[in-house]
Amino acid sequence: MSEYISSDDLDTWECAACGTSLVIGKVMISYLGSAYPVDLLKCPSCGLVLIPEELAMGKMLEVEKSLEDK
């Protein structure tokens, strides 16, 4: 799912609380007992992550559906 980060995003986003730019990092996402590591943008100090709309409504939705039918 890492294709969801564009280089553009890297200098677009910052964590409003910490004032730091987001960096690429591994984040575990899970559903119904299955967990996957995903490369996402996140705040290096507080860990707040960014899940873009395309990822949530696309790939993630697909994975959710297939896990629900397992």
Place this chain on the structure above:
Amino acid sequence: MMDQQELRELENRCIQEHAPFCTAACPIHVDVRGMIAAIQQGDFVGGLKILRKTMPFPGIISHICNQPCQLVCKRSEAGDAIAIADLEKACVIWGKGGEPIKALPPKPKRVAVVGGGLSGLTVAYDLARKGYRITIFEEKNILGGKLWDIPFEILPWSVTVNDLEILEELEVEILLNTPLGKVESNGRQDPLAFLCKRYDAVYLGIGADIHEIHGLLLDAQGQIKIDPVTYMTNKEGVFAGGGILNIHDLDIYAPQDISQSEMPPDKQALIEFEKQISSAVSQPPWRPAILSVMDGRRAATSIDRRLQKVSLTAARSNEGAYTTRLYTSMQGITPLPVVPTTDLIRGYSKADAIKEAQRCILCECMECVKVCEYLEHFKGYPKKYIREIYNNLSIVMGTRYSNKLVNSCSLCGLCGEICPEDLDMGRVCKEARQTMVQQKRMPPSAHDFALRDMAFSNSNKFALARNQPGTQSSQYAFFPGCQLCASSPDYVYNIYEYLREQIPHTRTQEVGLILRCCGAPADWAGRLDLFQAAQVEFMDEYERMGQPKLVLACSSCYQVFKNNFPDVEIISLWEIIDQFGLPNDLPRKSNQSNTPLAIHDPCSTRYESHIQESARNILQRLGYAFIELPLNREKTECCSYGGLMWLANPELAEKVTRRRISESPEDYVTYCAMCRDFFVRQGKPTLHLLDLIYGANPQSLAHKPGPGYSQRHENRIHLKRKILKQIWEEDMENGITYENIRLIITPEVQNQLENRLILIEDIQQVIDYAERSGKKLLNKKTNRFLAYHKPGAVTYWVEYTPEGNSYVVYKAYSHRMEIREGSNQ
């Protein structure tokens, strides 16, 4: 909850897979429908291939079969029976050149066939194809027996010769001029004992000569006695059939006993045909060809089973002709006469055969599938579906393909009403949902939105149960249901007023009010736990109010109470209005049009004819002309709200709604808030009965879309607030902090939220959380914030900017996958 046996029983109730009438009446069960379907496509090669699956010598048999299939052909109810044998003949003539007939790899066992008549030839053919080594002993100098006595105009010799060539291709050993007495040349030995020693099984298909066989038991008529199922004689491994069987077996092929005088002419013609053949045939009496073939087939099955050492008797109940349980509707089928054959010898031309084939109805049931978009959508029929659902419920690992199938049914019950066997798929799907929930295998997303809606309605924000001010108990309680309150809160207020003023009640016991959800969403979702919890809550309040009679405005509520609260007295609002009259001082109607409305009965009134009647009476009283839809009353269709179909399968739900609204060009009128809103959303002008009662200009309301999901919550809250204020003179306690967050949302964004099932309150919670905790991301290019929050099972994301004391919302989206906390690396 469904158990295996119950599912099997339900599965077996669907008769769609039962044989068509013709096939069941055919002693060897030719797939007539399959063959004719191929001819309809002009595929004679395919037709012949299908024919050959069951018929050993198609050329011969199609010429001389007396067609017991025709006696029961469904087509004869609208015109003549299909010319089945002529179509078989057409396949033989026009379908040449298909794949050659193949045999299985050779087996070491040997079978002796005594007598080269049709039954013996069938045994030889069947067993040779299975790979056995066959020897035919024929006393004459040619195979075919009595076939040669049949007049040549009926069965041309070339046809017989052609068909029998196959035996040589199958490497059957043919000993001509070999009567049974001669098989052991010195004549001293018992011939049957000799055959039994040399061969693994023996078939006796001889007419006469039986006196030369020692040791076989005979019946009262002096014929060889055989087991009627296995065709085995009293001697192990020796089987018999064909001409040696009694002619009185003729009745096998007339499934219903019809005396000849009552027979329709085409049936008499069959008997004539048979007489014509049998009189031409020498002694002993002719056994109809297809019965001889059946004898051979059944004996061959027994021999094969014996040589494979498996049970000779298991699962043989449907051999021979029987009466099928299939149902086929003749509705809309125009009578057509048989297509005549022009060429006496060859029969049909290709074109005429296709024309005749096209008259075949291709008998099947599919009655329920014809009326239900859902059943059609999954490209099968209940028997198949129930099997899939059963597999789904029993697998431990792997993908459950029928989750969607189980959750997409609207539980409307139309199929059960239509089905000749009363099979209700709705019941199957509902119980399967309960089982899935119990097995913890219900997809969490399937019904979540509706269940949260129900929780909302039964929370403080909406739920209310009160006696009328100044009274201690209620004789009636108005229970409008959550959806009417969401769609038309003003009407609810008006009706409550009407009920208090116009229905007769005692002074001390008046008309109370209960605002809440009846629990239908939990019931539909298979969530017995939530359903029962709501039931308990309701009963508490109901007892507290003195067990009032409920006045129900929604027929889904009506079903819930009827089926689950047997002691609670209920009456529908429509019956009340019918009985006690329209509300007084209604607004004066403007421009009442003369075009009639088409009335749509909500599917939850299917068996409530008294409610349907009241709705019609009210229409009449209001002065509206109306027409009936083709499927109405007990055959009415669901709007797609039922069973949460709209949530589990929105694409299908849209098709269901569109199908219903296309059934009449007139504007619709109905008496369910959800039916109305669903129809209008797909563009059908539809009025609620209450629009006609309370609307000043009803026609203008027919196009008015129902409120969106967020607005539905708002409407319920406002209704409760207004009622509390005006009737009980109370202020509703203030909401939770986030509800005060003011949002600015364009219609486009609003639309996106509706499609994604995201509510205003979800957005308010995200912003509230982000603003209070500071946890939000800033887009440096647009200067917008992006924040997420997970109040329950779903994580919501909102992109927004503060503006004054409001927030502009640009987009929102959601997911169910969880971001693991502390996955910082």
